[in-house]
Amino acid sequence: MKAAFIEEQGGPEVLKYGDVPDPVARSNEVVVDIYAASVNGADWKVRSGTSGSITEFPYILGRDFSGLVSAVGEEVEDLGVGDAVFGVCDVGQEGAYAEKIAIKASIVARKPDTIPHQDMAALSLTGLTALVTVEDTLKLQSGERILIQGGAGGVAGFAIQLAKHLGAYVITTASAVNHDFLRGLGADEIIDYHAQDFTERVSDCDALFETVGGDVAQRSFAVLKPGGRAAFIASGATAPESPRADLQSLRPKVGRDRQHLERIAALVEAGVIRRPEITLFPLSEAVAAHIISESRHLRGNLVFAVR
Helix, strand or coil: CEEEEECCCCCHHHEEEEECCCCCCCCCEEEEEEEEEEECHHHHHHHHCCCCCCCCCCEECCCEEEEEEEEECCCCCCCCCCCEEEEECCCCCCCCCECEEEEEHHHEEECCCCCCHHHHHHHHHHHHHHHHHHHHHCCCCCCCEEEECCCCEHHHHHHHHHHHHCCCEEEEECCHHHHHHHHHHCCCEEECCCCCCHHHHCCCEEEEEECCCCHHHHHHHHHEEEEEEEEECCCCCCCCCCCCCCCEEECCCCCCCHHHHHHHHHHHHCCCCCCCCEEEEEHHHHHHHHHHHHHCCCCEEEEEECC
16 A cells, blocks of 8 residues: 655654555454544654654554545444544554554444545544533533634634634634634634733633643633633643642543544534644655644644545
8 A cells, every 4th residue: 555654753854655555354343444633733743753763663653534444344334345434543652644544443433424534634633622621621611712723723723713602702812813713603702812822812711722842831721710611732741830729730631432433523514613624735745744743833734535
C-alpha cells in the first residue's frame, strides 16, 4: 500500500511517500481502506520529536480517518466487509497516513451515509477532544460562561458549537479575519487577540478551554471566577499549575471508544455541528500539509484525500 511515513524525526522534509507492507487484522481488529485522513497538530509534534522519540522506522503518522472495512478479524461480529466507518487510533497507535489501517473494531463507528468521508475524518479526533473536554472534563452547564481560546481551530470550533448547544455563553479569541466565521458557529463574543488583551476584556467565567499553549495558558486563569474550571490541551501531558487554590486546572483524558464517536456523528447529523471548513491535500503532498499545520494559523481542518 501507499503511505506517508518518516524514517527519522525532523522537519517537514523528512516525510516520504511510498510503498509499505499492507496491515493484517488481528482477531479483534478490522482493516479499513482509508478514503480520508485528518492532519492534526499532534502529528507534526511527533514528526519533529517535540513530543517524544520514535525508536522503530519507518513510522506512519496519522490518528483519525474514514473509510470502508476490507477485512474482519475472527472475533469481530458487529462490523462487516464493506461497512463505512470512521475512527481514531488507540492511544499509542498511529498509522492513518496510509491506504489501509488495522485497528480494534471496538473503537471505530459506522459513518452516516449523509456525511462524506473527508468531513468525518476531519471531525473524528477534533470532535472527540472537544466532547471529552467540554462535557466530560469541564462538565459545562446551561447558563455558564466559557472562554474558548483559539476559536478558529478545529477542536475549538467544534467546542464553540457544542457549548452553545449546551446553553452556555461562549467567548472566544481569534484574529479579525475569522470573526464572521466564528459568529456563524455561535460565539457570543469574539476578541481580536492582536488588538486586545483578553484578560482585560473577559472575567467571571465558569469555565475555560485553552487550545493555544504558551504564555496564553498561564494568563488564562485570570478570566475565571472563584470555583472556576480550566481545561488545557496544548500545554503538554499535564495541566499547568493553577496560581489560585480556588480554581481547578485539568488535562482532559481523551480516550477511545465507539460511544463518543457515535455522539459526534449524531451531533453532525442533527445539524448541531456544522460541516468543517477543510483544506484538502493528496497524501503524496504530506510535506506541504505539515508546513501549513505547523504554522498554526489554519482555519478549520487539514485533510488528506487518500482515495
